[in-house]
Amino acid sequence: MKKMWRRTCGLAVAPLVMASAVACGNGSDQASEGTTLRVIVNITPNLTEKYWNDLYDTYEKSHPGVTVKLELTGTISADAKLRQDLAAGDPPDVAQQITPTAETASLFADLSDQPWTARTPLAAQYAIDGKHYVVGVGEQIQSLVFYNKAAFEKAGIDAADIRTMDQFTAAMDSLKGAGFKPLQTAGQWVTGAQFSMMADAGVLTADPGWTARRTDKKTSFAKSDYLRYLEHYKSWIDKGYLDKSALGLTYADGQTAFLNGKSAMYIMGSYFVPAADAAKKSDDVGVFTMPTDGAYPSGQFGNMSNPYVVVNKSRHKAEAIEFVKWATTDPKAIESQLASDANLREGFTYPMSSLGASVQKILDKAPSVIVKSGKSQPITGYSDELNKQIQSLYTGSSPAGAAEGLDKWWNSQS
Numbered sequence: 001m002k003k004m005w006r007r008t009c010g011l012a013v014a015p016l017v018m019a020s021a022v023a024c025g026n027g028s029d030q031a032s033e034g035t036t037l038r039v040i041v042n043i044t045p046n047l048t049e050k051y052w053n054d055l056y057d058t059y060e061k062s063h064p065g066v067t068v069k070l071e072l073t074g075t076i077s078a079d080a081k082l083r084q085d086l087a088a089g090d091p092p093d094v095a096q097q098i099t100p101t102a103e104t105a106s107l108f109a110d111l112s113d114q115p116w117t118a119r120t121p122l123a124a125q126y127a128i129d130g131k132h133y134v135v136g137v138g139e140q141i142q143s144l145v146f147y148n149k150a151a152f153e154k155a156g157i158d159a160a161d162i163r164t165m166d167q168f169t170a171a172m173d174s175l176k177g178a179g180f181k182p183l184q185t186a187g188q189w190v191t192g193a194q195f196s197m198m199a200d201a202g203v204l205t206a207d208p209g210w211t212a213r214r215t216d217k218k219t220s221f222a223k224s225d226y227l228r229y230l231e232h233y234k235s236w237i238d239k240g241y242l243d244k245s246a247l248g249l250t251y252a253d254g255q256t257a258f259l260n261g262k263s264a265m266y267i268m269g270s271y272f273v274p275a276a277d278a279a280k281k282s283d284d285v286g287v288f289t290m291p292t293d294g295a296y297p298s299g300q301f302g303n304m305s306n307p308y309v310v311v312n313k314s315r316h317k318a319e320a321i322e323f324v325k326w327a328t329t330d331p332k333a334i335e336s337q338l339a340s341d342a343n344l345r346e347g348f349t350y351p352m353s354s355l356g357a358s359v360q361k362i363l364d365k366a367p368s369v370i371v372k373s374g375k376s377q378p379i380t381g382y383s384d385e386l387n388k389q390i391q392s393l394y395t396g397s398s399p400a401g402a403a404e405g406l407d408k409w410w411n412s413q414s
Helices: 049-062 078-087 115-119 149-155 165-177 190-206 210-215 226-238 244-248 251-259 270-278 317-329 331-340 354-365 382-395 399-413
Strands: 017-021 037-041 069-072 094-096 138-141 144-148 265-267 285-289 300-305 308-310 369-371
Touching (some): 037 069, 049 317, 049 331, 094 317, 138 270, 138 331, 144 149, 144 270, 144 354, 149 285, 165 265, 190 226, 190 265, 190 300, 190 369, 190 382, 226 399, 244 382, 251 265, 251 270, 382 399
Parallel strands (some): 300 369
Antiparallel strands (some): 017 037, 017 069, 138 300, 144 265
């Protein structure tokens, strides 16, 4: 899977937001009067509120009568925002950053009768019983370790020598000895996400069917290699390689701290690249694939980027589907969304920074891209529970306790 990325100018990226748009001319009868489509979108330091407004303005210009209004979700997730609105009897029309499961598919419109959906990235991998409920703009990889080149040079570390978890831990020790904060993390969702980027690369490369077996109660966190990765992580906290006070940082704060040289390494997805580019730090940052306790290089934990769903209870379903079609098939809309978050899609190329080129090489060498969808999709709410259990390691919980907590929660949901 050899692809290049193409960056566009003048657009930034953003965390979780909501937008409204007015329907297109060939939609419902309300289109002639103007229809408001409420769309939950992803807001991050790259995908800003301004970014989405600028992008959706282009939709409005080509669809007279359509208006796009962004509604911020605040500190809750897109899934939580959707459920909150549904419970209030005020359903949005479209949402990003939600991956339907067999249990939640009924909340979303079945797009299988739309021929264009089959041509969107990872459509087959995210299908549920052969039906398409979610479509995406591209894909991203996430089992990456970004590092400060100057810190590595001062500590006498060659990133190419880091292939195992023990070597990764030894590098942290050297970095701490050289006066650096070894590994940057943050609070919010970052803690659990970084653990997933780390542990999934090793566990799911060795056992691709692990999640399905966990759902069938044929394995557990406590009796699998996830426990070993929890032990590694806890040891980093105990040795001071991870700063306990970092839980008070936002995602943006943690990213900024790493870019400002306050820490030496940062586990994050390919969407970090635009932030480094914008800060003009790309040449100062290197990247290597996540070390594991098993095969190296491992598969890259990845996922559909900019996923869109149409809410089944939307009052303007035809217009919502037309909007999602544009967002995921219009070349300029695709190019903008890919470039804004350094994502990938077959057939789309763009010039890359030195850091982007390094990430591309990692993707080219990766034996697989690990996608959590279909039978490999965790139970709804897993990411929030994982985040909770990883953060508990900072406040006294043991690796075994965290693993048992994950198992107890998972069993309670099924």
